[in-house]
Amino acid sequence: MVQLEGRRREILRLVIDDYIMTAEPVGSEAVRERHRLAVSPATVRNEMAALEELGFLHQPHPSAGRVPTDQGYRVYVDSMLQEEQVPAAERMRIRRTLVAGEPDRAIEQAARALAGITECASVAAVPRPHQQVVRHLHLVPITDRRALAVIMADTDVFEAKAVEFDVPMTADDYERLSQEISRRVAGRPLSELTDPVLDRVIGEATLHQRVLDQIGRMLREHILRSQARVHTEGTANILKQPEFRDIRRAQPVLSALEREDVVADLLFEDSGAQRVRITIGMENRHEEMKGCSVVAATYHVGGRCAGVVGVIGPTRLRYGRVISLVRFLADSLEDVLGRF
Amino acid sequence: MVQLEGRRREILRLVIDDYIMTAEPVGSEAVRERHRLAVSPATVRNEMAALEELGFLHQPHPSAGRVPTDQGYRVYVDSMLQEEQVPAAERMRIRRTLVAGEPDRAIEQAARALAGITECASVAAVPRPHQQVVRHLHLVPITDRRALAVIMADTDVFEAKAVEFDVPMTADDYERLSQEISRRVAGRPLSELTDPVLDRVIGEATLHQRVLDQIGRMLREHILRSQARVHTEGTANILKQPEFRDIRRAQPVLSALEREDVVADLLFEDSGAQRVRITIGMENRHEEMKGCSVVAATYHVGGRCAGVVGVIGPTRLRYGRVISLVRFLADSLEDVLGRF
DNA sequence: CTTAGCACTCTACTGCCACGAGTGCTAAGC
DNA sequence: GCTTAGCACTCGTGGCAGTAGAGTGCTAAG
Numbered sequence: 001m002v003q004l005e006g007r008r009r010e011i012l013r014l015v016i017d018d019y020i021m022t023a024e025p026v027g028s029e030a031v032r033e034r035h036r037l038a039v040s041p042a043t044v045r046n047e048m049a050a051l052e053e054l055g056f057l058h059q060p061h062p063s064a065g066r067v068p069t070d071q072g073y074r075v076y077v078d079s080m081l082q083e084e085q086v087p088a089a090e091r092m093r094i095r096r097t098l099v100a101g102e103p104d105r106a107i108e109q110a111a112r113a114l115a116g117i118t119e120c121a122s123v124a125a126v127p128r129p130h131q132q133v134v135r136h137l138h139l140v141p142i143t144d145r146r147a148l149a150v151i152m153a154d155t156d157v158f159e160a161k162a163v164e165f166d167v168p169m170t171a172d173d174y175e176r177l178s179q180e181i182s183r184r185v186a187g188r189p190l191s192e193l194t195d196p197v198l199d200r201v202i203g204e205a206t207l208h209q210r211v212l213d214q215i216g217r218m219l220r221e222h223i224l225r226s227q228a229r230v231h232t233e234g235t236a237n238i239l240k241q242p243e244f245r246d247i248r249r250a251q252p253v254l255s256a257l258e259r260e261d262v263v264a265d266l267l268f269e270d271s272g273a274q275r276v277r278i279t280i281g282m283e284n285r286h287e288e289m290k291g292c293s294v295v296a297a298t299y300h301v302g303g304r305c306a307g308v309v310g311v312i313g314p315t316r317l318r319y320g321r322v323i324s325l326v327r328f329l330a331d332s333l334e335d336v337l338g339r340f
Numbered sequence: 341m342v343q344l345e346g347r348r349r350e351i352l353r354l355v356i357d358d359y360i361m362t363a364e365p366v367g368s369e370a371v372r373e374r375h376r377l378a379v380s381p382a383t384v385r386n387e388m389a390a391l392e393e394l395g396f397l398h399q400p401h402p403s404a405g406r407v408p409t410d411q412g413y414r415v416y417v418d419s420m421l422q423e424e425q426v427p428a429a430e431r432m433r434i435r436r437t438l439v440a441g442e443p444d445r446a447i448e449q450a451a452r453a454l455a456g457i458t459e460c461a462s463v464a465a466v467p468r469p470h471q472q473v474v475r476h477l478h479l480v481p482i483t484d485r486r487a488l489a490v491i492m493a494d495t496d497v498f499e500a501k502a503v504e505f506d507v508p509m510t511a512d513d514y515e516r517l518s519q520e521i522s523r524r525v526a527g528r529p530l531s532e533l534t535d536p537v538l539d540r541v542i543g544e545a546t547l548h549q550r551v552l553d554q555i556g557r558m559l560r561e562h563i564l565r566s567q568a569r570v571h572t573e574g575t576a577n578i579l580k581q582p583e584f585r586d587i588r589r590a591q592p593v594l595s596a597l598e599r600e601d602v603v604a605d606l607l608f609e610d611s612g613a614q615r616v617r618i619t620i621g622m623e624n625r626h627e628e629m630k631g632c633s634v635v636a637a638t639y640h641v642g643g644r645c646a647g648v649v650g651v652i653g654p655t656r657l658r659y660g661r662v663i664s665l666v667r668f669l670a671d672s673l674e675d676v677l678g679r680f
Numbered sequence: 681c682t683t684a685g686c687a688c689t690c691t692a693c694t695g696c697c698a699c700g701a702g703t704g705c706t707a708a709g710c
Numbered sequence: 711g712c713t714t715a716g717c718a719c720t721c722g723t724g725g726c727a728g729t730a731g732a733g734t735g736c737t738a739a740g
Contacts (some may be wrong), residue, residue: 027702040714045703063702063721138480143493150480150488235575236594239587247579247587254576254594367733380683385734403690484715684740698722709714709727 004075007039011047011052012056013080016068020316023242025065037310070152070281072314073293074128078119080123083324090117098336106336108231110309111327115234118322119241121257123296125230125267127305144168230260230267238292249291256288257312266294267308276327281315293317297330301337309333344415347379352396353420356408360656363582365405385439392595410621413655423664430457431668438676440660446676448571450649450669455574458662459581460653462596463636465570465607467645476523479518484508511569568605570600583654596628597652607648616667621655621666633657637670641677649673 004012018026028044031037037044048066051057055073059065068076094113098106107124114122130287145165151210169177224293235257244250256262265285269277279294295317309329311322344352354375360365368384371377377384377615388406391397396412399405408416434453438446447464454462480488485505509517553614575597596602603623609617619634636650637659649669 025702029702041702042704042714042716043712046713049704059703061721062704062719063700109671138488140478140480140490148478148490148492150490152482152488156518234598237590239591239594245587247585247590250581251576254579254688258574258576365733381687381733382683386682389735399734400689401687403731406731527681527729553728607734685737686738687734687736689732691732692730694727694729696726696728698725701720701722703718703720705718706716707714708716710712 008050009080011037011044012051012072013076014077015048015051015057015066016072019066019068020318021163023316025041025060025067027065030065034201034333039194054130063256068316070283070315071318073207073280074283077280077319081320081323084318084320086325086328095332098332107307107309108233110333111231111233113309114309114325114329115237118311118313118318119234119237120234120311120317120322121235121238122309122311123230123231123263123267124307125264126307127268133187133189136186137178137182138146139163139174141169141171141174144170149172160283207241209293228265232257233261238313241314241316252288256286263312266312267296267310275330276323278319278323291315293319295319295322295326297326299330299337301334307333343645345607348387348390349420351384352408352412353416355397355406356412356416357488359406359408360658363656366650367405370405374424374493381583384480388391389572390677395486403456408621408656410655413620413659414623417620417659421663422660422675424658424660426661426665434669435672440671446673447649448573450673451571454651454669456666457576457665458651458653458658459574459577460651460657460662461575461578462573462649462651463570463603463607464647464649465604466647473573474526477518477522479503479514480516481509481511487514527579547610553617570603572597572603578653581654581656582655583631593632596626597650600624603652604628606652607650609637616663617668618659618663631655635662635666637666639674639677640671646677647673 011031012333015026018030018034028041028048031044031048032039032041048057051072052066056069057066058069058072060067062242095112097109098115100109101268107126109110111122111124114120134151136152138150138152142148145168147163147165147169149163178323231287235254238244238253238257239250243255264291266279269279269285276295276297278320279296280288281293284294289312291314292312293315294310294312295306296307298305300306309326311317311326313322343556351371354371354377355366356372362402368381368388371384371388371634372381388397392406392625394410395408396415398409398412400407414418426579436451437449437453440449447466449465454460458593474491476492478490478492480490485508487503487505488508489503502673575594578584578593578597579590584593604630606619609619609625615635616635619636621633624630624632624634629652631650631654633655634650634652636648638645638648640646649666651657651666
């Protein structure tokens with residue numbers, strides 16, 4: 001990475017600031033005027049040409065101003081960003097909506113708040129890590145032929161689902177069956193419960209084949225889906241962004257955002273040790289997302305990663321604002337969920 | 341409703357057929373050519389002028405062809421529709437994907453199939469009727485301070501959610517508490533559990549105030565959300581439709597489709613006795629949806645309405661195809677879900 | 681009642697031109 | 711050696727006129 005020195009660096013920052021606000025290519029005159037630089041436009045031009053040479057700016061056509069490249073945004077975010085604090089009033093408002101409802105809803109509310117404020121798409125996801133260990137399976141009687149099968153992990157419920165029986169069951173039957181299955185799957189991490197293992201484990205139990213099949217399927221489904229539960233909000237917002245005025249640009253992005261696996265991929269990329277992870281344009285793995293940036297923050301409850309919240313928008317994001325907003329929401333969620 | 345006689349009626353049908361396929365205003369010549377009518381364009385013009393007078397067609401500007409009005413689509417759908425059978429191969433393929441997974445996923449799969457085939461948005465919703473009666477509340481122990489609270493209706497689980505306790509609990513404690521709460525809420529329909537009632541019911545129980553609060557909140561949340569659980573798919577598809585090439589038309593529609601309450605409203609409008617309900621353009625209650633049509637079918641399991649599937653697209657829908665497709669999916673879901 | 685003929689209207693497309701924005705380059709100035 | 715004024719150059723944009731084409735409604739004849 002080339003080190004940028006004083007004035008050149010400053011000009012890059014000004015150009016990006018300007019472009020983020022206006023969505024229009026930025027000319028030399030505009031930079032000087034709006035920021036009262038003590039140099040002439042010609043000098044600015046020279047610097048801008050140099051910045052283009054270095055790959056930080058780009059000129060859409062010869063008589064246009066400059067536009068930041070992904071690489072330009074990258075140094076901007078990495079080394080010249082000033083976070084905009086979230087106004088206290090807004091903090092209050094958000095905090096209140098989060099605390100109001102069920103914890104499950106809090107995650108949704110967080111996503112909604114993000115989408116509303118940023119005018120971008122927002123995402124909240126709850127990971128279901130493969131390492132989690134199945135602790136117990138419990139059958140809760142509903143009728144004598146129907147029960148709720150609850151799979152539990154260390155301290156969390158994986159899933160609860162109704163299962164059907166061929167023969168009438170007594171409370172005792174349910175109890176025994178629960179324990180039989182629990183004994184066989186308990187202590188195994190989810191990732192270990194692959195199909196062959198599962199078949200063997202389940203197959204050994206002689207009782208009530210059909211139920212066992214169903215429970216086996218339920219576990220299997222779970223392993224499949226276990227990467228994450230994703231909640232997306234405000235995808236229609238990206239149509240408000242000028243870079244997506246053209247339907248042909250917007251359509252693939254919206255389609256991609258509809259796919260849970262894609263969104264999960266964007267969010268759960270290796271975040272290193274950082275709290276907030278920022279992925280800019282081409283850095284995104286998915287072709288359709290190479291015109292977008294992702295700002296995502298993880299939050300932790302009880303020492304383990306409890307989820308991710310994030311914002312997805314055009315690369316021309318108001319990074320300073322979005323980053324502190326996302327961080328604030330991650331903090332708040334940590335707080336709210338930590339109480340339970 | 342004006343009765344349309346032979347040729348005039350035929351011409352309306354042809355114009356609409358044509359427009360549905362091409363998305364372009366249809367001229368007199370085009371109608372005659374493409375359908376080998378034995379009359380001259382001038383005659384067709386006269387008829388078309390009459391149809392416009394009657395409110396079935398509309399002319400965007402003086403030198404353009406005709407476009408159907410909502411009213412035009414209405415008579416088309418009501419009285420001149422020929423359903424296109426879903427090809428056997430497609431039926432097979434869909435059926436297979438539905439049966440493959442968990443019943444819960446079947447609903448999702450149905451929506452996905454609809455969206456994929458029709459290139460429109462699709463929706464699947466499961467109503468949670470207010471009339472359902474709470475039967476039992478069961479606390480499944482997780483740890484000594486944490487349990488899963490399961491609310492059960494006649495034969496279905498409303499919801500399962502983890503709750504936290506202030507003090508350590510034994511299995512016996514859980515058992516007793518379950519029964520205490522169950523006794524108080526059992527037999528009441530959901531709709532009756534309004535806030536004051538709930539407060540009294542819950543308030544009377546002396547034990548473990550915090551848990552009771554949580555359970556109360558959970559029930560309340562449920563009543564709020566109980567209108568429906570909605571699953572929308574393929575909303576980005578509507579950007580592929582030429583009528584939504586203009587972002588300013590598309591944006592409000594997409595935003596509306598993101599709102600669960602709006603979608604639920606569209607789907608659960610009074611369907612009368614019909615299996616498949618069709619709402620065209622202005623007939624929709626929501627302002628943003630007045631350029632769209634909805635084709636929705638209910639399916640029943642065990643004698644009661646178990647859900648709705650539907651397609652949402654431009655008023656220029658291929659009704660014949662969409663209707664039989666939606667009906668087929670409703671049938672299939674009935675079938676698949678009926679087995680459980 | 682049907683239809684040929686015709687005048688009319690409106691959109692869409694094209695080419696043209698002038699304008700403005702913004703640049704890069706060169707040469708002069710500090 | 712960096713800065714800057716001046717200038718020529720390049721393009722995108724918007725307005726304008728003109729043309730082609732589509733499709734109509736009307737009238738009068740069959």
